[in-house]
Amino acid sequence: MPILKIIRYGAWGAVVIVAFAAAAITLGWWRVDGPGRPSSGGSVSTPLADVGGPFTSTDHTGRKVSQADYLGKPTLVFFGFTHCPEVCPTTLFELTTLLGKLGADADRLNVLFVSVDPERDTPAQLSLYLQSFDPRIVGLSGTQAEVDAALKAYKAYARRIPTAEGYTMDHTASVYLMDAEGRFRSLIDYHEEQDSALAKVRLLLKR
Template sequence: MQALKWIRYGAWAAVAILVFVSAAILIGWWQVDGPGRKRTEVATFAVGGPFTLVNHKGETVTEATYLGKPTLVFFGFTHCPEVCPTTLFEISNQLGKLGPDADRLQVLFVTVDPERDTPAQMALYLQSFDSRIIGLSGTQAQVDTALSAYKVHAKRIETESGYTMDHTASVYLMDAKGRFKSMIDYHEDDAAALEKIRLLLNARG
């Protein structure tokens, strides 16, 4: 129970930090100057960048692999007791509600625990969620590079039975060119989350 308490508090603390940053720099993600006028894109925070990882099918991938479609990126781990399965369940439901538009979207689940989350373990875990969700793992160094690129907090916490991971609980919304656009916070209202995803899918540029 103590480990679960740390995960909840740590995850919410990370969310609070990210929400504060995003609020400061993402207000007015896209603005419309007026009826019939051209949309103006607002500068976005430097989140995302180069990485090399292995998907749950054992294939080596990079950030370039996922260019061309908007992408949801979520960092977590398969031994997570609450935050990760809840988030992946919510994403699975959102994909269902999007209907055919869901096929225009990519979803990446990147482990923060490569010691236990091999590609085979990721594949087994993801059987419980929407089949379109892609699991990514790699060496510790490779995962650390991805964590740094996405400004993700991840910390190992020792427990009586082994260890758990404290980590950022938000979902990152990246456009088709790999640019950060917004976030879905842990347990955000489903209607608000869907609206953000639809904005991402319909964004120009």
């Protein structure tokens, strides 16, 4: 399986993501039988609480939300921004296709698009942008402090990069798969084969 890919311009982001990805097993599924102990079957043991956690945000309808609002269902989390030229629209299109293939099971999932560009990504901007994708995808933004807290909780990377036109954002490009209790279970890599991504999500729904 390809290691977690990111669009990276900074060495700091590369170090964090490579270290994070190095703990993944062949299919990206992590298990813990106890804190710091190897799990049965040879899987790499990593405390699930290390990825994910409390956050507050505002969704694309203007409603104030927190991670508690999405517990009870497995959740797919993707960090990006609406001015993204390729990675974000491609990933959201692939998630839209995946939800279509799941059929009625798609209603048993939360799918969150968390903006790393709160300066431009207001709820109104997110709402307009998400009209091109599956309506079950929820856009989240907030203050810079709220975005930074979410990035830290998920060990995700984002950095503002100046350009001739203004700026763009360098960011983690994989989708986090969280179970119904908010625990990290897997990653969908950028441009991962649809069959592989679909299998991971179906396994997540069975847990």
